[in-house]
Amino acid sequence: MEAKDEIKLKLDVAEVIGEYVPLKPSGSGSMKGICPFHAERTPSFHVSRERQIWKCFGCDKGGDIFSFVMEMEGLTFPEALKHLAARAGVELPEYRPTQETDRRDVLKKIHAVAAEFYATCLREYPNGQVVREYVATRNIGPELMNKFQLGASPDDWDVLVNLLAKKGFSEQDILDSGLGLKRKSGSGLVDRFRNRLMIPLCDAAGVVVGFTARVMPGAPADQGKYVNSPETAIYHKGSMLYGLHLAKTGIRKTGEVIIVEGNLDVIASHKAQIENVVGSSGTALTETQLRTLARYTKRLVFCLDDDAAGFAAAKRVVELAIKLKAADPALQFDVRCLVVPAGVGKDPDEIVQRDPSEWVKIASDSQAVIEYYFQKVIRMFEDQGGATSIEARRRLIDELLPHVARVQRPDERHLYLLRIADATHVGTDVLQAMVDELKIKDKRLTPSTPSTPSTTLTPSTSSTPELQAAELLLGAALRYEPYTQAILANVPKESLTEPWKSLYIALDIVYTAPQIPTSVPPQSLFSRLRAYLEGQQQPQSVQTLDAIALRSDEILAGLTPIQVQHEVENHLALFASAQLMKRRKDLEAAIRHAEIGGESSRLTELLAEYSKLISRPAP
Numbered sequence: 196m197e198a199k200d201e202i203k204l205k206l207d208v209a210e211v212i213g214e215y216v217p218l219k220p221s222g223s224g225s226m227k228g229i230c231p232f233h234a235e236r237t238p239s240f241h242v243s244r245e246r247q248i249w250k251c252f253g254c255d256k257g258g259d260i261f262s263f264v265m266e267m268e269g270l271t272f273p274e275a276l277k278h279l280a281a282r283a284g285v286e287l288p289e290y291r292p293t294q295e296t297d298r299r300d301v302l303k304k305i306h307a308v309a310a311e312f313y314a315t316c317l318r319e320y321p322n323g324q325v326v327r328e329y330v331a332t333r334n335i336g337p338e339l340m341n342k343f344q345l346g347a348s349p350d351d352w353d354v355l356v357n358l359l360a361k362k363g364f365s366e367q368d369i370l371d372s373g374l375g376l377k378r379k380s381g382s383g384l385v386d387r388f389r390n391r392l393m394i395p396l397c398d399a400a401g402v403v404v405g406f407t408a409r410v411m412p413g414a415p416a417d418q419g420k421y422v423n424s425p426e427t428a429i430y431h432k433g434s435m436l437y438g439l440h441l442a443k444t445g446i447r448k449t450g451e452v453i454i455v456e457g458n459l460d461v462i463a464s465h466k467a468q469i470e471n472v473v474g475s476s477g478t479a480l481t482e483t484q485l486r487t488l489a490r491y492t493k494r495l496v497f498c499l500d501d502d503a504a505g506f507a508a509a510k511r512v513v514e515l516a517i518k519l520k521a522a523d524p525a526l527q528f529d530v531r532c533l534v535v536p537a538g539v540g541k542d543p544d545e546i547v548q549r550d551p552s553e554w555v556k557i558a559s560d561s562q563a564v565i566e567y568y569f570q571k572v573i574r575m576f577e578d579q580g581g582a583t584s585i586e587a588r589r590r591l592i593d594e595l596l597p598h599v600a601r602v603q604r605p606d607e608r609h610l611y612l613l614r615i616a617d618a619t620h621v622g623t624d625v626l627q628a629m630v631d632e633l634k635i636k637d638k639r640l641t642p643s644t645p646s647t648p649s650t651t652l653t654p655s656t657s658s659t660p661e662l663q664a665a666e667l668l669l670g671a672a673l674r675y676e677p678y679t680q681a682i683l684a685n686v687p688k689e690s691l692t693e694p695w696k697s698l699y700i701a702l703d704i705v706y707t708a709p710q711i712p713t714s715v716p717p718q719s720l721f722s723r724l725r726a727y728l729e730g731q732q733q734p735q736s737v738q739t740l741d742a743i744a745l746r747s748d749e750i751l752a753g754l755t756p757i758q759v760q761h762e763v764e765n766h767l768a769l770f771a772s773a774q775l776m777k778r779r780k781d782l783e784a785a786i787r788h789a790e791i792g793g794e795s796s797r798l799t800e801l802l803a804e805y806s807k808l809i810s811r812p813a814p
Contacts, residue, residue, distance in 0.1 A: 198280060198287050199261070205283040208247045208260045215267055215447060215491065218242060225748060231490055232256050232266065241745045246721055248741045257741045267490045268399045278400055298371075302429045305364055305372040306395075306403040312358055313346025313393040313406075322354075323347035325411055326392050334548065335462065342441065343394065343462055348408060350390035353383070373405070373425040388422065390414070394437075394458050396423075396430065399487065401440035405430035407458055407476075423476070433481040436488070437461055437474030443491060445471030451494035453533065453558060454480070455543050460498075463547035467554045472543075479511060485528075494529040496561045498543060501534045506575075509568045513598060531561040565598060569611065573618045588619040596626065600633045664766040665695045670747020671763050672702060673721040678763050679706055685767045694739045701727060701736070 209218060209226050218226035221241070230240040230251040239253035250257035256266065264275045280287050316323040317330070317340065326347035330340065339345075348355070356375040360366070366384060369375035375384040391408035398404050405424030424430050438461040446452045453472045455461060464472040475484070488495065499508050512530055539553055540546035546554045576591045595615055602608040608630070612623045668686055672679040683706060688699040705724045718726070721744055728736045751759055782801055789798040 198285055199276065201285050202276070202279050202283045203247055203260060205285065206260060206279060207244060208249060208263070209242050209244045211260055211279075211282075212242050212249055212263055215263075215443075216240065217447075221749070225745060230254060230256075243745055243748060245748070246741070246744050248725075248744070250738075250741045250745050252742070252746075255738070257738050269487060269490075270400065274400070299429050301364070301368055302372050302427060303402055303404065305359060305368060305374065306405070306429070308359060308362055308364075309355060309372075309374055309406070310344050310346065310393075310395045310403045312355060313348060313395075314340075314344055315346075316349055317345060317347035317393075320347075320349065322349035322351065325350070325390065329392060329411055333459070333544075335466070339462055339466060342465065343438075344397075344403070345462075346393035346395070348386065348388040348391050348393050352385045352389070355386045355388075356384040371427060373427050373430070387424075391422070396435055396437060397440045398429075399436075399439050399443070405435070407437075409459075431483075432476070434483045434487070435476065436484055437476060438465075439473050439487070441465070442471050442473050445469075446491045450492055451496050451531070451561075452488055452492050453496045453498060455498045457542060457544060460543040463544040464554065464558070467547050467551035467558075469555060469558050480515070489528070493527065494531065496531045496533055497564065498533045498535065499567070500541070501536055506568075506571045509564055509571065512564050513568050530564045532564040532567050533557055533561050534567060565602075565611075568598070569595060569614060573614065576618060588621065591615070591619055592621065592626070592629070596629055597633060599626075600630045660769060662692065662695065664769045665691055665699070666743055667747055667750065668763065668766050669695065669698060669702065670743050671751060671759065671766075673719075673724070673744055674748065674751055675759060675763075676720055678760075679720065682763065682767065686770055694736060697733075697736060698740060698743075701731075 212218065212228075213226075216228040216231050218228040219238075221227040225244070226242040227238040228240045228242070229235060229238050230253055232251060233254040235253050240249070240251045242249045248257065248259055249263055258266075260279065261272060261275045264270060264278060265272060268275070268278070270278065277287065279285075317326055323346075330345065335345070356369055359369050359374070366375075369384055370377070374387055376387050377383075378385055388406065388408040391410055394407040394409065395403045396405040396407060405427070407424075408422045410418050410420050410422075423432065426432065437458045442452065442461075449471045451471060453464070453469070454475055455464065455472055456475060458474050458476070461472050461474045464470070473488075480488075485495075497508070497512050499512075509532060512532065515530070535542070535546070535557060539557075540549055543554050546557070572591065572594055576587060579587060592615060595611070599608055599611045599615070602611060609623070612626045612630070615621070615626055616623045665686060668682045672682045679702075683699070683703050686699060688696060688703065691699060702720075702724055705727050706720065721740075725737060725740060728740060751762070754762065782804060786798065786801045789801055
């Protein structure tokens with residue numbers, strides 16, 4: 196048995212997906228949930244334990260346990276295979292990676308060695324004493340140190356690069372990892388990081404791919420407070436979300452992710468038992484980071500200061516939310532913010548140092564970012580005496596009205612207009628007219644309903660009775676194998692349109708092919724057909740097959756054996772009736788042709804056949 200099949204046998208697709216998506220029984224042997232890959236309110240995401248597949252009928256994504264982990268974690272297939280094999284306790288055979296994959300693996304091994312070295316140095320080595328004392332002043336105990344794999348880089352020139360060389364890594368490997376630099380004079384390498392607190396940067400799977408290094412107090416002023424690893428084949432700053440590998444469970448439990456600036460803010464949050472937190476490294480989130488977060492939640496909570504910098508950040512976040520909604524329905528986030536009151540601390544790290552319960556209180560009280568933005572703008576307007584200044588009122592309206600125009604719900608839009616009207620004494624009817632004018636001038640402001648991609652299999656696609664029958668019968672053939680032979684014999688495969696024609700032909704090939712005896716439980720007809728289509732490099736056919744199987748399971752699972760038999764017979768009768776009707780039309784055309792041509796003997800034969808045909812009982 197291949198490793199891939201063994202993993203599928205040992206892992207339940209519903210359990211794996213259930214760690215990312217809350218699933219509920221759908222009453223048909225499958226599970227349903229809100230799709231993590233596009234914005235939706237009504238669950239269209241199906242998971243079948245029996246089939247070991249998943250399918251969203253809203254965005255048309257689907258597949259098996261491997262495709263889900265690849266999509267959620269942003270992994271390649273070999274990476275997903277390794278990840279799930281480790282979880283299932285399956286030993287993978289040796290494989291020959293591509294040059295790029297091999298290079299990435301080397302860099303990951305180097306970082307694993309470096310992380311272990313730095314962590315040991317912090318815990319035990321004399322040359323980690325300075326960093327050890329600094330960590331103690333931050334009240335970071337052993338549990339947090341181990342959880343975040345914190346370490347110390349010694350105040351030495353080449354201790355790490357020498358260790359890596361002894362481990363067999365080449366000089367080029369060490370340079371490519373970013374952990375070593377060429378000496379300014381002479382040959383050889385030196386360590387990039389020295390006498391710093393080392394904070395490993397991990398990908399979503401928890402693999403160390405880089406480091407953030409914090410300088411120790413008392414260091415020369417020309418040294419940067421924080422130094423990051425350079426861009427490498429495995430580390431891209433624009434993709435990194437610090438602490439995501441530790442936040443995933445917390446995000447799923449709370450349904451939201453809190454975004455803070457610094458790595459130490461994330462560590463402090465965990466100390467306060469708030470684990471749904473990631474760090475943005477003090478930069479604006481990139482589209483790549485946002486798409487990563489969209490796999491886990493659609494609610495983003497930004498931590499902001501209640502000052503001018505916080506207001507500017509709020510404005511950027513509002514613009515970001517608008518831009519995302521316009522660009523991609525899958526990025527329609529519920530964007531909220533936490534406001535750190537003046538006097539409690541400049542950031543979560545400082546707040547937790549003073550009082551962890553204060554950060555817990557702040558983190559539990561988020562508000563819509565546009566609401567905060569409105570409050571700040573109107574408060575600033577009133578503080579500046581704007582109530583008596585026509586120019587200031589006009590500026591306030593110009594500042595806020597474009598944001599109101601982008602609010603989709605009419606009731607929310609009206610409430611925001613009331614807020615502006617109260618502050619400026621301009622009537623809501625005038626403001627609404629201005630909103631309408633804005634929408635006309637800029638179509639991007641007009642709320643639009645995200646288009647939902649049509650799936651390969653929907654009622655609109657299966658528009659004719661014959662295609663609907665073909666769909667159900669294919670599902671029945673896969674679920675109830677005693678009917679498969681009769682279905683294959685009586686469904687006119689060649690007369691079907693795609694994709695049903697190809698699926699029926701493939702089913703016929705798989706069904707009639709001899710099975711190789713194995714010691715493992717025999718595969719179902721569905722699994723054999725799916726494996727055949729994968730082997731034929733037909734991913735779209737696999738997607739269609741999954742959709743048909745899940746939809747037919749919902750229809751057939753609740754029926755008794757007698758009801759299933761009646762459904763199969765009735766749908767086969769539909770094809771028989773359609774075939775009779777087609778033959779009747781063909782005969783009528785042939786009879787007309789024979790009459791015109793004066794073919795008396797041929798006409799006699801055709802009339803006899805036609806007479807038998809119309810006297811036959813309806814199927």
